[in-house]
Amino acid sequence: MRVDPAIFKAYDIRGIFPDQLDEAVAHAVGRAFVTLLAARRVIVGRDMRLGSGPLAAALIRGLTDQGADVVDIGMVATDQFYHACATSGLPGLMVTASHNPPEYCGFKMVRRMPYLLSGKEGRGEGGIQDLRRIVEEEAYGPVPARRGAVSSLDVTSSYVDKVLGGIDAAALAPLKVIADTANGMVGPVLLRVYGSLPVRLTGMYLEPDGRAPHHGFDPMQAENRAALQQRVLAERADVGFAFDGDGDRFFVIDDRGRFVPGDFVVALLSEYMLARHPGAKIVYDLRCSWAVRDRVAACGGIALMERVGHSFIKPRMFEEGAVFGGELSGHYYFRDFHGADSGIVPSLLLLQLLSARRVGLAELLAPLEAKYHLSGEINSRVDDPPARMRALAARYADGRLEWLDGISVSYDDWHFNVRPSNTEPLLRLNLEAYSRPLMEARREEVLAVIRG
Numbered sequence: 001m002r003v004d005p006a007i008f009k010a011y012d013i014r015g016i017f018p019d020q021l022d023e024a025v026a027h028a029v030g031r032a033f034v035t036l037l038a039a040r041r042v043i044v045g046r047d048m049r050l051g052s053g054p055l056a057a058a059l060i061r062g063l064t065d066q067g068a069d070v071v072d073i074g075m076v077a078t079d080q081f082y083h084a085c086a087t088s089g090l091p092g093l094m095v096t097a098s099h100n101p102p103e104y105c106g107f108k109m110v111r112r113m114p115y116l117l118s119g120k121e122g123r124g125e126g127g128i129q130d131l132r133r134i135v136e137e138e139a140y141g142p143v144p145a146r147r148g149a150v151s152s153l154d155v156t157s158s159y160v161d162k163v164l165g166g167i168d169a170a171a172l173a174p175l176k177v178i179a180d181t182a183n184g185m186v187g188p189v190l191l192r193v194y195g196s197l198p199v200r201l202t203g204m205y206l207e208p209d210g211r212a213p214h215h216g217f218d219p220m221q222a223e224n225r226a227a228l229q230q231r232v233l234a235e236r237a238d239v240g241f242a243f244d245g246d247g248d249r250f251f252v253i254d255d256r257g258r259f260v261p262g263d264f265v266v267a268l269l270s271e272y273m274l275a276r277h278p279g280a281k282i283v284y285d286l287r288c289s290w291a292v293r294d295r296v297a298a299c300g301g302i303a304l305m306e307r308v309g310h311s312f313i314k315p316r317m318f319e320e321g322a323v324f325g326g327e328l329s330g331h332y333y334f335r336d337f338h339g340a341d342s343g344i345v346p347s348l349l350l351l352q353l354l355s356a357r358r359v360g361l362a363e364l365l366a367p368l369e370a371k372y373h374l375s376g377e378i379n380s381r382v383d384d385p386p387a388r389m390r391a392l393a394a395r396y397a398d399g400r401l402e403w404l405d406g407i408s409v410s411y412d413d414w415h416f417n418v419r420p421s422n423t424e425p426l427l428r429l430n431l432e433a434y435s436r437p438l439m440e441a442r443r444e445e446v447l448a449v450i451r452g
Contacts, residue, residue: 001028001138007106008132010119010422011309014097014106017051021105023058025135026095029107030062032134033093035141036127037111039063043092045073045081047185047246048208051105056095059107060150063093067144072152075208077185077247078108079342083162084155086113086338096185099218099244102210114318114339118311160192166336167348169197173355175238176200178253179347180228182217183209184245186343193344199351202235204228217245220330225251225259233257238354239361243343249330250343252350254361261376263288264368266326267295269346272353273324274299283317283325283333285309286405287417287430291372292326307405308419314339328377328430373439375416375431380450385420385427388450392418395449414442418450 003025007015013029015021033039042063046056052075060070073084081094091111097104109117109127117127134140177199181187187206194201204227205214215224219242232240232253240253252260263284270282270292281302284292288305296303306316306325310333313325317339325333332346333339354361382388389407399409406419406428414433421428427450433439 001135003028003132003135005132006423008119008128011116011311012098012106012108013128013131014100014104016103017049017055017105021051021055023054026055026058026107027062027065028135028138029131030059030093031066031140032131033091033109034063034066034068035134035139036131037091039068039091041069041071041090043071043073043081043084043088043090043110044095045076045078045084045092046095047078047097047210048075048183049097049102049105049210052095052210055105059093059095064148064150065144066140067146067148069148070150072150073155074152075185076155077189077343079248079337079340079344080155080159080189081108082110082113082338082340082342083159084153085110086340087155087158094246096246098246099216099220099249101216102212114314114333116310116314118309156189156192159189162337163193163342163345163348164196166334166345167352171355172198172351173358174198174200175351175354176202176235177239177241177351178202178204178228178231178235178237179241179243180204180219180225181206181243181247182219182224182245183207183212183214184217184243184247186243186247189247190243190344193348197351202231202237204231219244219249219251222259225253229253229257229259239350241347244330247343248341250332250346251330252361254365256362258362260361260365261289261374262326262328262330263292263374264365265330265346265350266328266332267291267368268353268364269326269332269349270296270301270324271299272349274301277323280324281320281322283313283320283322285313285327286408287328287377287419288326289368289372289374289432290415291368305404310341371434373433373436375429375439375443378429378443378447379421379426380429380447381425382427382450382452383425385425388427388452389418389420391452392446392449414438416442416446418446
């Protein structure tokens with residue numbers, strides 16, 4: 001079968017519907033998934049995108065044509081899908097394109113929780129390129145003796161019980177929370193979860209709508225969180241929460257209406273987790289601020305740096321017995337939530353932390369902001385990314401160099417990481433220093449080397 005190889009990404013299958021990814025491809029992916037995993041029963045969920053319904057139907061036909069029974073959990077957030085796979089012990093496919101624009105659709109694929117199929121080798125188990133080869137070669141094996149059956153399952157109640165079981169709801173203060181779910185998948189289940197809490201919740205764009213009528217699905221983009229920031233400030237809310245389209249990423253606005261960098265959220269949640277699990281291990285991605293490393297050490301924990309991406313973070317957590325993992329990009333992983341990433345779980349833990357500390361979020365952030373000065377992620381389009389990274393290695397040969405994921409260079413008072421994009425000729429810079437003038441000067445210096 002002819003299929004656009006570009007849709008097989010590092011962490012999922014993703015493309016424009018129906019130009020790159022249509023019902024025929026979805027049917028083939030279903031058949032290939034059964035063949036690759038020798039799956040007998042498979043969980044299927046989907047998001048609110050306009051193409052996800054047709055793709056889910058075609059995917060289910062492919063799975064059942066190849067002899068697998070399907071447990072259809074309907075339209076859910078991705079962390080609900082992970083919960084279903086974990087509690088059933090089954091592999092699964094989630095029809096979603098996460099935070100991408102409305103014209104995209106795709107599939108996230110669980111081999112067995114917490115392991116997803118990925119396109120990378122390393123700590124993950126791969127599988128996406130194997131799936132592609134099966135589709136291209138139509139190597140589905142013998143015709144199955146029977147066609148699979150389809151059943152339905154509502155996982156919402158058990159999911160709500162699971163996430164609420166991780167907090168002490170009675171200890172929460174009546175905090176004022178504004179939550180923007182971007183017309184994605186979190187809105188309905190957020191109302192279920194927060195409906196039993198003593199917080200004052202105001203929702204924005206809670207109705208799932210694949211057209212994205214108000215703003216895009218990715219809160220990392222400043223324009224997609226601007227309305228939330230304005231409302232937090234105007235309504236004097238204690239905190240604002242933003243969720244991406246499929247609900248596996250989480251972002252925070254503080255009581256000043258300012259966006260909180262993801263690595264500062266990792267540092268705060270690490271402190272909370274270590275209070276509950278003294279001496280525990282925390283995994284964080286190598287782009288993160290030194291605030292994570294330092295805060296974990298100060299709280300008596302063990303900080304473990306890892307490559308970027310779930311296919312590295314999740315296995316490292318499992319191998320090390322870590323209780324928590326965090327990424328700059330808003331992914332937060334919890335041992336007690338099946339080792340999976342979730343948007344709602346960290347929102348609850350942050351409310352618990354704010355309630356216990358009895359101070360505003362800005363006050364909790366003040367020590368971090370005073371010491372750690374961040375560039376944020378800066379993308380540069382370059383003709384030859386490997387050559388630019390070699391140039392960085394030569395220019396900063398007197399620093400401490402690591403090649404774990406791109407190039408990382410550290411000095412006593414500043415450090416940076418530069419990684420290539422998986423899909424474009426881009427280099428991504430994250431840099432930090434112990435003063436703002438130093439950060440700004442080093443940022444411009446490194447960018448000059450990157451951009452030639």
